Amino acid sequence: GGASWVAGQDMLYINHNEIPWSLKLVKGPEGAPYPYKHTGYLWPENENGYPTIRPPWGRLTALDLHNSKILWQAPLGEYPELTAKGVPVTVTCLRGGNIATKGGLTFTGAAMDNMFRAFDQRTGKVLWQAELAGGAWATPCTYEANGKQYVVIATSPRERSKGKGARGGFTAFALPG
Numbered sequence: 001g002g003a004s005w006v007a008g009q010d011m012l013y014i015n016h017n018e019i020p021w022s023l024k025l026v027k028g029p030e031g032a033p034y035p036y037k038h039t040g041y042l043w044p045e046n047e048n049g050y051p052t053i054r055p056p057w058g059r060l061t062a063l064d065l066h067n068s069k070i071l072w073q074a075p076l077g078e079y080p081e082l083t084a085k086g087v088p089v090t091v092t093c094l095r096g097g098n099i100a101t102k103g104g105l106t107f108t109g110a111a112m113d114n115m116f117r118a119f120d121q122r123t124g125k126v127l128w129q130a131e132l133a134g135g136a137w138a139t140p141c142t143y144e145a146n147g148k149q150y151v152v153i154a155t156s157p158r159e160r161s162k163g164k165g166a167r168g169g170f171t172a173f174a175l176p177g
Contacts (some may be wrong), residue, residue, distance in 0.1 A: 002097035002139055004106065010065040011121065013106045015076060015094050017058050019043045019051050043093065050079065056091035060098065060108060060119060072124035077111025097139030099151070103175070109136020109153050116140075116153050116171070134168050149175040 003014040021043050025036040044052040051057050062071040077092030091111075098108035105127065106119045116136050118128040134155030142151045150172050157168040 004098050004100040004139075005065070006100045006102050006121075009121075011071070011100075012063040012065055013098050013100050013119075013121070014061045014063060015058070015096065015098050015108055015110045016061060017094050019053060019057050019093055050082070050090075051093065055088070058091045058094035058111065060106065060124065062106075062121065062124060074119060074124035074126070076108065076117075077113045077115070079113065095135070095137035099140045099142055101142060101149075101151075101175075103149075105175075107140045107142075107151050107153075109138070109140065109155075111136075114155075116173075130171075130173070132171055148177060151175060 003012050005012050021041050023041060024039045026039055028035055028037045046052050056075050058076050059073045060076045061073045063069070064071050075089055075091040076094060078089050079092060082090050093112055094110040096108065096110035098106050098110070100106045100121060104121045106121050107116070108119070109116045109132070112135065114132045114135055115129050116132055117126050119125065120127050132153070132155050134157050136153045137156050138154040140151050140153045142149060144150070152170055152172045154170050155168055
């Protein structure tokens with residue numbers, strides 16, 4: 001999904017998975033432009049669709065570009081049904097990037113829980129979150145209109161989306177200002 005940074009701050013914000021993925025290639029159809037095609041990205045999962053390795057499965061990390069040191073790591077995403085069973089916050093697999101603002105916030109969806117979050121760039125704490133109607137697996141964007149800043153995220157109706165449903169579209173939020 002990509003990383004983001006704010007000019008002059010020399011900090012890099014990275015969404016990353018901690019799940020091994022594999023890709024399976026199969027022979028493509030006769031006459032196709034490429035001799036092989038892939039069947040999708042696969043990770044080891046149990047009968048309920050959860051990764052079989054020990055969590056956390058994804059994080060947001062702040063990296064100081066001056067000395068290549070990790071300043072903080074924050075869990076990104078949750079499977080509430082596992083938390084309700086007493087499993088510590090697992091963090092979900094991630095798809096999608098983040099966007100860092102000059103105002104000290106980093107926004108990201110990326111997690112499989114349909115939540116869109118704003119993190120404090122200094123501490124990694126979640127300052128705000130909203131549940132969306134689909135998977136927020138794109139990199140957010142920001143824009144200004146009539147003196148007000150907005151952040152927008154695209155949502156996907158993909159089958160692995162959990163939460164309120166599986167609708168695709170765009171959701172915009174106005175930043176306080």
